[in-house]
Amino acid sequence: MGFREHLQDVVRSVDGAVACSLMGMDGIEVDTHLTDELGLDLRALLIEFSTLFRSAKDAAGVHEAGAVTELTIQTERVLTVARLVSSEYFMVAALRPDGNFGKARYMLRITAPKLAAEL
């Protein structure tokens, strides 16, 4: 499977998931599978939230807390779950607020190594 198929697989497997992206730590999107923007500019929001992944990585680095492996942000309108893929890349899924959070975490956990193997 290529990147796109793995991203589609996450969206398909998680109730309430509407998007899954592979992104660089620099906030540049490598690939995205998107089925619904939830009435938001979801792509822009994911890019904005990706700066948080970088900030968390920097803060954890300064305080010797180790690599940031996962970051989740729940807002009233969207739930995002991001997972470290490699030192340079992470993946992020967006769900409706009532989406299956546990399944999203699980799917990212098993998909991240598959993406890493293809980078």
Add this chain to the structure above:
Amino acid sequence: MGFREHLQDVVRSVDGAVACSLMGMDGIEVDTHLTDELGLDLRALLIEFSTLFRSAKDAAGVHEAGAVTELTIQTERVLTVARLVSSEYFMVAALRPDGNFGKARYMLRITAPKLAAEL
């Protein structure tokens, strides 16, 4: 119960929890119950991570995604779960990486309104 008792209650109720704080959106700590720093400067890390809560709030605001109700950051050495208490305050719990994440989310969800009622 006062703030401190609620924070203690979270730490006591969640396997692997070592700290719980009530913090202002400005990053200033209102009260903290801390039983172990996990070999880190955990207090400083929580303050640093609180800037992320603010950044997420700002990003969600710009993109009309609604209020940020929860933010979690998992690193190799510590798991932090933060929850909105009011527009000006949030609470955050720190756990060992293998701590009970689901229970932490649950305890913050039920404790946040109790803290809000006392603010």
